[in-house]
Amino acid sequence: MVLVSVGITIFVENCFAIFILSQCDKLVFQVKSLLLNLYLADCLTDLMLMVPKRVFEYLFVCKMTKYFNHVAVVCSLFTATAINLDRVLSIYLNMRYIQMVTKRRLVAMCLFAWMITFPLCYVFFYDPSAPRGIDCSFHSVSSGHAFNLSARLFVQLIIILNVGLFVFMLRYIRREGRGICKPAQETATIQTTTPRTTTPRKTTMLKKVIIIPGFLFICLTPAHLVGEIQEQFPTSLLIQKLKFGTDILLLSDSFINPLLYVWRYYEVRYQVKKYFCSGIGIDWKSLTGIGSNTSLHMNFLLFTRKPRWPTVLPTEPFVHQNLLYIYIYIYIYIYIYIYIYIYIYIYIYIYISVYSKKKSFDMYVYLYV
Numbered sequence: 570m571v572l573v574s575v576g577i578t579i580f581v582e583n584c585f586a587i588f589i590l591s592q593c594d595k596l597v598f599q600v601k602s603l604l605l606n607l608y609l610a611d612c613l614t615d616l617m618l619m620v621p622k623r624v625f626e627y628l629f630v631c632k633m634t635k636y637f638n639h640v641a642v643v644c645s646l647f648t649a650t651a652i653n654l655d656r657v658l659s660i661y662l663n664m665r666y667i668q669m670v671t672k673r674r675l676v677a678m679c680l681f682a683w684m685i686t687f688p689l690c691y692v693f694f695y696d697p698s699a700p701r702g703i704d705c706s707f708h709s710v711s712s713g714h715a716f717n718l719s720a721r722l723f724v725q726l727i728i729i730l731n732v733g734l735f736v737f738m739l740r741y742i743r744r745e746g747r748g749i750c751k752p753a754q755e756t757a758t759i760q761t762t763t764p765r766t767t768t769p770r771k772t773t774m775l776k777k778v779i780i781i782p783g784f785l786f787i788c789l790t791p792a793h794l795v796g797e798i799q800e801q802f803p804t805s806l807l808i809q810k811l812k813f814g815t816d817i818l819l820l821s822d823s824f825i826n827p828l829l830y831v832w833r834y835y836e837v838r839y840q841v842k843k844y845f846c847s848g849i850g851i852d853w854k855s856l857t858g859i860g861s862n863t864s865l866h867m868n869f870l871l872f873t874r875k876p877r878w879p880t881v882l883p884t885e886p887f888v889h890q891n892l893l894y895i896y897i898y899i900y901i902y903i904y905i906y907i908y909i910y911i912y913i914y915i916y917i918y919i920y921i922s923v924y925s926k927k928k929s930f931d932m933y934v935y936l937y938v
Contacts (some may be wrong), residue, residue: 580615581702586827607648611823612642647682692720791815
């Protein structure tokens with residue numbers, strides 16, 4: 570009953586978030602379409618949580634519930650990856666982004682995410698020894714077959730791609746931020762900005778750049794890591810407790826997404842734009858309406874790889890922000906190293922455990938072809 574109540578609460582929250590987005594006219598269609606697809610996937614996840622656990626005693630219901638639940642989780646991951654990629658492209662490609670990311674291509678990408686998720690999730694639970702070719706244990710993924718390992722490895726590569734996009738965005742902001750200086754007051758329409766006012770904007774922008782993508786790693790990554798370890802040590806009580814905690818984090822991602830994207834924070838690209846505009850002395854709200862398509866088109870002119878403003882550092886150095894960048898990079902590099910090392914160890918262990926047993930040639934062909 571706890572999962573049912575949690576599922577109902579998060580389902581209502583995501584439905585309310587979808588209603589708010591549908592009524593929002595100032596948000597650009599790229600962000601709006603991807604967020605709607607994200608909340609639809611989260612709604613499907615919460616809808617599957619409403620099914621009581623005792624219903625899983627029936628074989629057909631178990632298959633359908635577990636299958637669609639995993640489809641929603643993986644599609645939510647793919648959509649969050651698309652949001653991160655779209656965010657990086659909007660900042661890096663300048664005006665070319667408007668020509669590349671059209672509404673038709675964006676809708677096709679969302680449909681492709683759902684289409685590739687359905688067959689991929691079936692591979693997760695494929696087990697030829699089980700009835701109808703799918704394992705029916707509660708919230709478990711089959712292991713020991715090349716198909717299962719390949720599907721799980723593909724999902725882990727998607728998570729690592731998110732880490733790479735996050736690092737690229739931080740490096741780009743840092744590189745372009747070095748060229749921001751206190752501009753000369755040439756005309757009355759351009760407002761000068763001192764480093765004392767730029768520093769709080771930079772701190773706020775960094776917090777939002779870190780918090781929004783950071784929750785994706787915190788919520789999704791531990792569940793996948795502990796799930797892989799549990800496959801090798803299914804009877805360990807410590808691993809079972811860790812699995813329970815990581816499952817709660819995995820479910821909380823559906824609860825956190827509406828709070829981050831709808832009610833609490835602007836989209837990250839607006840924070841970066843606000844910081845760059847304030848750094849060169851332009852009031853970003855005075856150009857056009859906040860978040861409108863016209864405002865987005867005009868302000869993309871500011872995101873050039875070679876800025877037109879003088880590349881002189883401000884008189885007051887941002888020492889604590891530079892230290893913050895260093896800490897973030899060290900954390901991310903250690904994170905990626907540990908992540909890849911654990912997965913290499915797990916797959917080597919599975920490989921050795923399978924080949925250490927004497928099996929017939931037909932069994933090898935069946936598992937690895």
